[in-house]
Amino acid sequence: MTEAISLSGAAASRGGAPVWSGVDLGIARGEFVAVLGPNGAGKSTFLDVALGLLPLSAGGVSVLGATPRAARARIGYLPQRRSFDASTRVRGVDVVRLGLDGARWGLPLPAALSGSARAARAKVAEVVELVGASAYAERPIGSLSGGEQQRLLIGQALVRDPEMLLLDEPLDSLDLPNQAAVAALVQRICRTQGVTVVLVAHDVNPILGYLDRVVYFAGGHGVEGPPREVIRADVLSELYGSPIEVVETRSGRLIVVGTPDAGGHSGDCGGHDHAADERQAERPVAEREPAG
């Protein structure tokens, strides 16, 4: 079976400025992979390449054994976002349903008249059940919490039975218990549905226990491998081109110290350079990076 995503000698640039180059990596099907790196290192650029939204400036890319554009229909994508605001008067099930047939022209037929509409409704209900959102899927999505919204949005990305999920910072803006719950949900989907999951994350710690592999972008390059083989002092020092320390706490958390752009405890990736878990619980996100 072909790989889910493979890059060979790949380079990407945005607006003429190179983001990363010389990247070789292969993500096998069915894996749960996190994409890590400091702000602006090219995590979202990697997703754009995989989605076919941004052509490579050099090298080759293959997604699910095809070109990114050809594979697009087999991918469920969850963009980075802020949440729906409170005045959004649209039900959760409607948002999930849009993922199924929202791009189709015309008006949907009422379920009473059309078999395909009944099938669509059943499919939506099945996915809502899968992400554990049945209790609140009928409520306006603007009135739900961030974690509830995120579950419904993952449901929306899943509703077309994709072979791969690309999730751009789905844990961002969630509190710690919800980060762990959503990470567990994503891993369960990955295992039980056989879906490859590529998840861009700000902080590896909430998902560390669930991951098969990480891709780490920094300093204009990218490396991949099992989490504990990549998030290591020697590997990251070479990637950043400056001395980096990785500290493991007694609870198993990885803390990356000395990244060039990590002033104070502003959010970098691969861990936090402050060890206070309580403080992190209070402020799950330090800052949001612009796309790219």
Add this chain to the structure above:
Amino acid sequence: MSVAGPHPSWDLVADWEQLTAYPFMVQALEAGAIVAVMAGAIGWFMVLRRQTFAGHTLAMISFPGAAAATLAAIPIAFGYFGACGLGALALAAVGREGSGGRAGESAAIGTVQAFALGLGFLFVGLYGGQLAGLEALLFGTFLGITEGQVVTLLCIAVITLLVLAALARPLFYASVDGAVARAGGVPTRFLGVAFLLLLGMAVAATSEIVGALLVFALLVTPAATAQLITARPVRGLLLSVVFAFAVTWLGLGIAYFSPYPVGFWVTSLSFGLYVLTRLCPLSPRGRQRTEAPPAVA
């Protein structure tokens, strides 16, 4: 604009016979129904997309269009629909430039709006400042509708609603969830421009009947009321149309038997319906805390 003479009874059939005794009243009811259905449906999407400010600007743009048509002695409908069509394209161009900030977009739209009003004032001045004409442009000509106008309105409404029906689902997707829709291959930019054009047509038709200043009684209030009541898309859309239709016909009916103008009754009824809905929540779950503010484009 009021009609003196007829007195209401409690016999609804007799009242209806009185209402429809004159052709001008029949035409007003017909035109009102057409405009209400169009405004209710398009207004629902406008409120969902938070383009109320764009709708308001289009209404303001319709005024110089109509004034220019009066000045040039061409049918006034050309003025309304031409100005709103061009205005919609201008808004689409402005919106495209302001890719990042909504604030920049609404400021640019506001600039267009002020200029449009100034132009309208100029055209009215050039025409000789006939105040009766000005009042009709701003507050409507409900009771002066001709049969020809009704037919024109019907054609425009049918075309607009057919296009809206064809675009409805992807438009809903793009309105609720723009980023995912775009990534999923929905032509969100095209839909944005197309919707502004549809909105322009609805605003032009509504302005022609209820006047540039009272457009929102049919375009915003019924849709906002419907969205307060239900979060279901189909039900909300239907409710919005029903509300717009009900306030228009009731307003016409009451105005016929009262000394006050139609525009006042239509706006008051739709406002009353909105306030009533806000005060007594019909939907038990998830009442919204903040209403979509009218000044947000």
